[in-house]
Amino acid sequence: MIQHFRPALVLLLLFTALTGLAYPFAIAGVASVAFPSQAGGSLMVHDGTVIGSALIGQNFASEVYFQPRPSATNTPDPADSSKTIDAPYNAANSSGSNLGPTSKALVDRVKAAAEAKLAAGWKAPLPADAFTTSASGLDPEISPQNALAQVPLVAEARGLDEAKLRALVAARTHGRWLGLIGEPRVNVLALNIALDALE
The missing domain is CATH 1.20.5 (Single alpha-helices involved in coiled-coils or other helix-helix interfaces)
Structure with a gap:
């Protein structure tokens, strides 16, 4: 043995x-x-300070910034550890909603999110990624259509020319890899850093 x-x-x-x-x-x-x-995490630096990663989304609450897509991440409720509360872009708890396409809760949440966007001044038709979450809840990128839909709102909040912001979105749009793989996308953090640099 x-x-x-x-x-x-x-x-x-x-x-x-x-x-x-x-x-x-x-x-x-x-x-x-x-x-x-x-290898270092694709860290993004602004004015000598690390402000995030190009690979993990961040929640921008102010109307003077472009907004990411909704996030389904959560965290334990400090008042009751058996429950959770919403914590958008919580990198310690990457997750989707795990609700199926026939789920009434999903339909209600998406409908409420779309109605909230329209009430905030967004114009129809809304891009799908403006009111649906990603599978990870940490998606750092949005579609060019989503970014362009936000241009009038950000321009009004900052007092900037819409054409200037459209050009900024176009300059920050990444196309398909090798012209074939993936979809055109805009990194929200990089776009907002460039937006701050305009002023």
């Missing part, structure tokens, strides 16, 4: 060291040299 146990233990320790330590450290080292920004 011992003669079978010893080689198994040696192999377990060897492969744990190789696949659990050596390989991840080697890949992290190569990535930090070849792709330093991405």
